[in-house]
Amino acid sequence: MSKHMANIEIYGNCVDDLDVSPFESVDMLHRRSKIDLVAHELTYEERMKLLSYDMQLIKNAKLMYNHITEIYDFTLSDEPLRQWWWHMDKIVNGEIAFNLCPVVVSHRNVDE
DSSP states (O other), rough: OOOOHHHHHHHHTTOOSSSSOHHHHHHHHHHHHHHHHHHGGGOHHHHHHHHEEEEEEEHHHEEEEEEEEOOOOOGOOOOOTGGGGGGGHHHHTSSSOOOOOOOOOOOTTTOO
């Protein structure tokens, strides 16, 4: 297992774990930011796994928001909106919405 996949798996194990302390959940957000820094190095498999875990976190946004706000005020986040995981308040209140957009990675002829 690659170093990136190991970090992605650790992140994935935390996205809906409300049995840990809120401090550990904030650590999950820091881990997600570290993964974001190396996003350009991720393989297709790693990107798909990360997307799956991100979708799970988004699905559980309200629960995770309530859990983390015991110790962290999302309204004070100065992280870029691109790092949406630091803006759970905006996800919960509908200011940030998500959709799936395809990205063309090959310019092959469609007749091939």
